[in-house]
Amino acid sequence: MFHPACHLCGRCATFMDMKILVVEDDADAASYLLKGLRESGHVVDHAADGETGLELALSSAYDVAVVDRMLPRRDGLSLISAVRSEGRELPILVLSALGQVDDRVMGLRAGGDDYLTKPYAFTELLARVEALGRRRIAVPTQTVYRVGDLELDRLSHSARRGATEIDLQPREFRLLEYLMRNAGQVVTRTMLLEHVWDYHFDPQTNVIDVHISRLRAKIDKGFDHALLHTVRGAGYMIRDGLR
């Protein structure tokens, strides 16, 4: 575990601890989620129905809420609308067994910030929860990202590693930009597909992997240590290998 509140340095492998609210009625799914999130160093509260969830969400300051769409007493979407109508900017990840295109749109329209379809991989959920929590605190107007000796300038649209200028295609630039904005954090393949390409469908093949390996060839090949790492079973992470 790394020291908390270092979210701006981009060197940390793990993000600062967050306070997370989980609203999920299925006991097994909930205990699995709580265990996983706690093991990752977060403080987690749990509500088993929509009403309790809403009370908790309004009574205490959370960094992120994970809300199941179908809940007893008050359904997930109505909970989110209620939170939003109270003027709370709490980032919310919607969990749902309804995974079709319009379900997703409905979930986001109701005020959710991200949408994840069941069944999901825990690593995917963790990556998204941490990305949501970070988005809340991170300085959005950063124009230059730095990880180790890798530098990306959003204004001049250029990247360099040490003294070497790196020539990137527009898409590669966006890919690197997203990875560096989330430096020290795992980003999954679907997160990349959603944020870099802006598509939410299943690309069937290992499309993302191929793009990553191209990017890796440009930023890591020929340098003494790698910055772009593959996180097995989860996705990718850019960080300074020197720690």
Add this chain to the structure above:
Amino acid sequence: MTGFGKLIRTTAFRLVITYLLAFVIFAGLLVGYIAWNARRVMEGQLNETIETEINSLAEQYRQGGPRRLAAVIERRARQARGFIYVLTDPRGEMIAGNAVEIATMRDLLPGWHELSYTRSEDQMTERVFAKLRLFVLPNNFRLVVGHDLDDRTRMRQVLRQAMLASVLLALLLGLIGARVISRRVLRPVEDMTDAASRIMAGNLAERLPVRGVGDEFDRLALHLNLMLNRIGELMTGLREVSDNIAHDLRTPLTRIRAASEEALRTARTPEDMKLALERTIEESDGLIKIFNALLMIARAEAGSASGTLGEVEMSEIVADLAEMYEPVAEEAGLSLSLGDNPRAIVWGNRELLGQAVANLIDNAVKYGRPADATSGPAAISISARLVGEGLEVVVADRGEGIPEAERDRVLDRFVRLEKSRALPGSGLGLSLVAAIARLHHGDIRLEDNKPGLRVVFRLPLHTS
């Protein structure tokens, strides 16, 4: 009675009866109005005649006194049928005239009266209703001139009969008409009802009869038949899906189960266990993918997802996906090139359209490797062109292609041609593209690229 009961429950019969009632009421009102008017005119004429007669008789009296008047009255009373003449002296005795009974009515006041009296004429006596006027001459002689109201009564009778007859006739004709019409009109409806109950009884292939005359019933039957066809297709689809699910989901499930069991039995080290669990997760992910694809096809075929339709710039999607797959193709040893890609707006769902194009390119990458070196370069070409009111996105490869006989079949769910079984895939890619095309009112065509496969994904352009 049951036949009649059935008849009066038919729509046509009720309709005819309603019309009939309206018609009868209308006819009655008309006849009534005519009768009322005729009576008014007749009475007016009668009054005028009596008035004139009195005036002329009063003139006779002025010129020649009672004697002359009496003579004139006697003459007229004999000649004019239907007229009543009575002249009485100041004592009330009748001097001349043809109605003694009226002469004896001493308390009759001057003015207009309608009353009945007994007429005796040619040895016949009858009660007659009459209209008359009593006029008092100078010296208190009283003159009564009147006329029978036979005509009016007769006319009233005639009209009443006419009315009755016409109503009866209308009713009769209406009933016959109702029966004929309900038979003629309802025959096709009854036929349809029969056919429908046979279909409901399980004969799902039967269709409603269409007589070919092109009337409303034919149109109704045609549309209902189209609906039945569509339902039939959906049901067949559903049955296929459940068959396919049974087969293609059970196989990987069996694999997962067997592998887990095997691991439980034989794995000795945590390392082995971990490996087995990882394999299980991998297999489950595959299953989830298949499941999602199936759901997506089902939804697209049901025509839902309409809540998220909007204007979509297809050229962006085509360019995005060509760019997305270019490195994948390169890694597979194929070159991927994007040809013409004109701007084109279609009405649809961006995600689904993206998925469709992705599936097509993905297929080309998987199956686009040439069978032998003589087939030319291993190239995938993607292009789009405007054809009439539509846009055609064409993805062509130089692989082995699909034999013509099998081209329709590969659009079905889970169909994988024998030689592709070794490659990863669910056999749902093209059926999903076909379903997405249908949802967007487009279609998908498989053609020979000589050699290779050329898939044409056609979408109608959006005209705002």
